[in-house]
Amino acid sequence: MDSSVTSTELTATDTSLFIPGPVTPYQGDIARYWDGEARPVNLRLGDVDGLYHHHYGIGEVDHAALGDAQDSEAEKKLITELHRLESAQAELLLSHLGDIGSDDTLVDAGCGRGGSMVMAHERFGCRVEGVTLSAKQAAFANGRARELRIEDRVRARVCNMLSMPFETGQAAGSWNNESSMYVDLHDLFAEHSRVLKVGGRYVTITGCWNPRYGQPSKWVSQINAHFECNIHSRREYLRAMADNRLVPQAVIDLTPDTLPYWELRATSSLVTGIEEAFINSYRDGSFQYVLIAADRV
Ligand SMILES: C[S@@+](CC[C@H](N)C(=O)[O-])C[C@H]1O[C@@H](n2cnc3c(N)ncnc32)[C@H](O)[C@@H]1O
Numbered sequence: 358m359d360s361s362v363t364s365t366e367l368t369a370t371d372t373s374l375f376i377p378g379p380v381t382p383y384q385g386d387i388a389r390y391w392d393g394e395a396r397p398v399n400l401r402l403g404d405v406d407g408l409y410h411h412h413y414g415i416g417e418v419d420h421a422a423l424g425d426a427q428d429s430e431a432e433k434k435l436i437t438e439l440h441r442l443e444s445a446q447a448e449l450l451l452s453h454l455g456d457i458g459s460d461d462t463l464v465d466a467g468c469g470r471g472g473s474m475v476m477a478h479e480r481f482g483c484r485v486e487g488v489t490l491s492a493k494q495a496a497f498a499n500g501r502a503r504e505l506r507i508e509d510r511v512r513a514r515v516c517n518m519l520s521m522p523f524e525t526g527q528a529a530g531s532w533n534n535e536s537s538m539y540v541d542l543h544d545l546f547a548e549h550s551r552v553l554k555v556g557g558r559y560v561t562i563t564g565c566w567n568p569r570y571g572q573p574s575k576w577v578s579q580i581n582a583h584f585e586c587n588i589h590s591r592r593e594y595l596r597a598m599a600d601n602r603l604v605p606q607a608v609i610d611l612t613p614d615t616l617p618y619w620e621l622r623a624t625s626s627l628v629t630g631i632e633e634a635f636i637n638s639y640r641d642g643s644f645q646y647v648l649i650a651a652d653r654v
Pocket residue numbers: 384387388391409410411412466467468469470471472473488489490491494516517518519533534535536539540
């Protein structure tokens with residue numbers, strides 16, 4: 358699929374896709390940021406198979422798949438490999454949602470262009486509801502759902518994830534894939550706890566600063582400035598979950614699994630300049646890439 362055509366042709370004309378709610382000046386900044394985002398490192402990777410991600414990758418690099426040519430064919434292979442690692446990250450997140458049936462509803466909080474939502478629907482056959490602050494992203498995600506003829510099962514809306522348009526106990530599972538660093542964690546987990554049924558599962562993959570390092574390192578501060586986000590500590594995640602009836606079932610340090618992705622990305626023509634901060638902070642132990650899966654009790 359050619360993303361340049363799809364993203365410009367689509368507009369969020371259906372006003373029912375906008376859920377009004379309290380939006381802070383900061384959230385206005387974040388909406389504008391994602392409305393204006395069109396980095397090749399995201400669009401060209403998404404063009405590989407039509408799954409558009411705004412998260413990073415995990416797993417070993419397949420050097421055989423990369424080959425050793427130094428031409429445009431090599432660049433194509435590298436892009437395909439980075440995309441494979443990003444989709445592997447989403448598969449890992451989804452694998453921690455537990456048994457989800459086709460009658461269930463899942464909630465993607467901070468859904469971006471919707472790549473994880475499509476994967477969730479393909480995996481479980483269930484309904485998937487996403488929210489993002491960006492009207493452009495929601496329109497893009499809904500355009501993809503239409504192209505795949507799954508628009509009756511997969512829907513993105515423009516809405517604040519701290520006040521989602523779902524009934525109490527409606528969701529069998531919910532997640533944040535690299536979107537929790539834009540909100541207060543107590544507010545976020547209170548809202549997930551509300552929309553999840555008792556026994557439902559919450560999963561996040563996130564970057565967090567490591568309390569063992571002491572305070573956020575200069576690299577973590579650089580990542581915050583680059584994305585206008587506010588990375589939390591690992592301790593803060595666990596404390597805010599405990600305070601909101603979310604009991605961790607798995608806490609997995611994915612830092613060693615994400616480093617190969619960053620090292621490969623740093624060699625590509627699609628670098629954005631943030632690669633060094635991720636690599637250095639993962640190596641010096643100040644920053645960690647983690648998956649946390651929790652039961653709503
Ligand atoms: C880095 S992107 C991740 C997108 C997606 N989860 C993925 O894995 O591709 C962060 C997303 O969080 C969303 N976001 C940030 N703050 C939000 C809020 N308060 N309410 C809803 N979405 C929010 C942004 O609009 C954006 O879609």
